[in-house]
Amino acid sequence: MFSKKQFKNKDRLIKGISNNEGLKISVVKMTDVVKTAKEKHNLSLLNTILLGRGMIGTMLMASELKGEERIKMRIEGDGPVGLLTAEANCVGEVRGYVQNPEVELDYSKDVSLGDGLGLGVLTFSKILYNEAKPKHSSIELVNGNITDDLAYYMVQSEQIPSAILLDVGIDQQGNVTQAGGLLIQRMPEAQEGIIDQIQEKMLEFESIDSLLANGYYIDDIMEMAMNPIEVKELDRQPVDFFCRCTRERFIHALSMLGFEDLQEISDEGQELVCHFCNERYNVTEDEIEELLVETKAKMN
Structure with missing residues (x-):
């Protein structure tokens, strides 16, 4: 049984819209989802962060879909991780895996998170209503940390200037502390330059996992990210690691x-x-x- 506090702070996604500035925002907490993925796939720390970010980003993208529509992220790189796949729909079902779940980088050398995936291609596939075939669009990886790659994808393939944060916190024992992300997108009626201001703000914004660890919830993070712009909640829903295999x-x-x-x-x-x-x-x-x-x- 969940206590009232645990129930209140379960994994969820919230969507909001600014009153006048032409911006929409989605914020998601996915701590239990990432913990579940780590346990199910026996993920290394490298893969916990990369797959965690992949699932968070895919869930944020799926928040724009309808009903049973779903979106799939597929990253194929020449790094030790190999293939990374995440899939989500707008009702909060998300799942994912990596080709080589236990690989780790040699941190005694000069390496970065992006070396796990290396050079490669990111592809999104959307299964939409009234579409006979999935829609595919791809970009080359920018640096393989997934956050920057997804931001670049939004501009190049979706033509939507966006600000995005994807964070997975890990403690000294290798456990997932908190995980979550946010996506702010400019709508056509937005003022020129408004998303640039948001992007600059996000460079100084505290990581989502730190905010969650300090007791802030998705509602608080949404308001903090948009401040001083007023934002109105549109919807919220639970998020779970869920696979429909039988x-x-x-x-x-x-x-x-x-x-x-x-x-x-x-x-x-x-x-x-x-x-x-x-x-x-x-x-x-x-x-x-x-x-x-x-x-x-x-x-x-």
């Missing part, structure tokens, strides 16, 4: 294999693993045999 979905995926492929694995059961949440599902020999029978029947 055993039935994996069996359905197996049923899409060809007869020969199924035959190759028919003499033993299969353990199938979901990349996003690391959940494991066992499929028995008998179940694979049933799929073989069904596949053969379709061939006749």
Whole structure:
């Protein structure tokens, strides 16, 4: 059971809009989400920060979507992390994984966070209503720290000047302290130069994880980030690490294999693993045999 204080400070996202200046803002707390990802994937400190930022950024982007629409971030780099993927929808479901979850940088050398991903490409895919195919757009990574890369993406691909902060706090024991982020976007009617002022302010703004650790919640952070501009709350919602994988979905995926492929694995059961949440599902020999029978029947 959650205490009243714990319930009040659960992971959530809040959206707001300025009264006159043509700005909109989303602020999210995702401490438990990042802790869950770290535990599920046995993430190194490097990957905890990078995947945490990736999921926070993707959740902020998803706050602009509707209903079951969703957005997927995919970063492919030549660094030791390899592939990083995060996915979210506007109802607060977010998940993600990295290709090499346990890798770490050699901090005895002159390295930065961006060396984990290295040189590469960031791609966003949006699954939208009334669109037959997902919409894809890509940029080259700016420096691989995800925060700067996402800010650059917003200008280059979305043509929306934005200010963004993505923060994951880690203590000396390697535990996640707090995690969250904010996204401020300029709307078409905004005054010229207003987003430049916000961006300058964000350079001096305290990290989101520090603010959360000091007892500020997403409401407070939204007001502080926009001050002295007045902001009105539009919506808020819970945020959770949530994966829709099921055993039935994996069996359905197996049923899409060809007869020969199924035959190759028919003499033993299969353990199938979901990349996003690391959940494991066992499929028995008998179940694979049933799929073989069904596949053969379709061939006749």
